[in-house]
Amino acid sequence: MSQIQKIPATVITGFLGAGKTSLIRHLLATANGRRLALIINEFGDMGVDGEVLKACGDEACREDDIVELANGCICCTVADDFLPTIEALLARPEPPDHIVIETSGLALPKPLVRAFSWPEVRTRVTVDGVIAVVDAAAVADGQFASDPAAVQAQREADEALDHDSPLAEVFEDQIQCADMVLVNKADLLDPPALARLTEDLSGQIRANIKVVPAQHGTVDADIVLGLDAGAETDLDARPSHHDGVDDHDHDDFESFQIALPEFAEPGPLAARLAAVLDAPGVLRVKGFAAIAGKDMRLVVQGVGDRLQHYFDRDWRPEENRIGRLVVIGLKGLDQDAITAAVAA
Ligand SMILES: [Zn+2]
Missing domain, CATH: 3.40.50.300 (P-loop containing nucleotide triphosphate hydrolases)
Known part of the structure; x- marks a missing residue:
């Protein structure tokens, strides 16, 4: 390749x-x-x-x-x-x-x-x-x-x-x-x-x-x-007058994944993700989840205060209906707290 x-x-x-x-x-x-x-x-x-x-x-x-x-x-x-x-x-x-x-x-x-x-x-x-x-x-x-x-x-x-x-x-x-x-x-x-x-x-x-x-x-x-x-x-x-000033010099980004349990319906998951988007340093979430009784997986994505979710396709047998969420933000995210807030 x-x-x-x-x-x-x-x-x-x-x-x-x-x-x-x-x-x-x-x-x-x-x-x-x-x-x-x-x-x-x-x-x-x-x-x-x-x-x-x-x-x-x-x-x-x-x-x-x-x-x-x-x-x-x-x-x-x-x-x-x-x-x-x-x-x-x-x-x-x-x-x-x-x-x-x-x-x-x-x-x-x-x-x-x-x-x-x-x-x-x-x-x-x-x-x-x-x-x-x-x-x-x-x-x-x-x-x-x-x-x-x-x-x-x-x-x-x-x-x-x-x-x-x-x-x-x-x-x-x-x-x-x-x-x-x-x-x-x-x-x-x-x-x-x-x-x-x-x-x-x-x-x-x-x-x-x-x-x-x-x-x-x-x-x-x-x-x-x-x-x-x-x-x-x-x-x-590349020198800058703004090095070390925190309004522009954000550290690098980081991202991590969370395994998502099955949810009874989209609403409660969306509410949790909205809270994650509000957490300090979080810039973006995206992924998919299993919803009870649905053959299709639910896609979720959010940036800023905009959160979307929709069903995109059927789960494949090898996927075992295991959902996954990627959280992207500034370095230093509180990964444990975010994971607990989403998947608990
Ligand atoms: Zn600017």
Whole structure:
């Protein structure tokens, strides 16, 4: 049996107005037959980026390959929004060849990359690279974004945002996590100023990371995609102002299984699972159970405050009607207490 090849995912960070959408349009135009799925979290203009991309008319870009995450900063809504989206992409009959994620301008890349260690994602997807798009003229001016007022408005509009760091820190987090830094709008600087900026940026980022000048985001897919960085495996090498701060630096995830006894009916099981979802650190439950008098098994799955259950198929003779539940959460789950609450 050969190993399933992991789907590469590219994370594109950078402030509002830096040119992330232009870059993505250019990636679509130069994808060369690769089928890209886009996850768009730049909601500063309320869905405008997604509309622009959907309207691009490019054959490589089918409408259902574009998913908008408009519920707030992607790094702050990882468990509720981002992970279910990735899982849905993976569950498609024809999964994409490459996933491109445009983060909101204020998002911190590291917590997002860390999410790729989620148990059901890490075996199927790898972070091919983190691309930081910077606005050459703004950064040369010490502004970071061309329109700081728009960035501030974005911050105020985002109720999910739970990090209130100065722009300079967000900027440094973005470039220090990067596998490539694109200096967009390079044509707005004269050559000496561009050289100074490139040198200055090179001094702030990890060793051997390329700083690439660009105009209007026109860097080809062959340059940006396929870096094969495996970013989720070397997070410790990517410094961040938010390391050790507990709003973003969750420890790794863990999961464990519980054998489920037969239940008289679905309701009481669902009530127990709802309580488990409320327990500290629990992010997800899924599995199946036997219900007395039913030939079919009951599938249960829950995330956040949403719990579903339905019968999917008959039990097979060799399964002996033994139910099983997988509980996924942040490291340090109280496994004994959760097991007792479900199966007692
Ligand atoms: Zn965030």
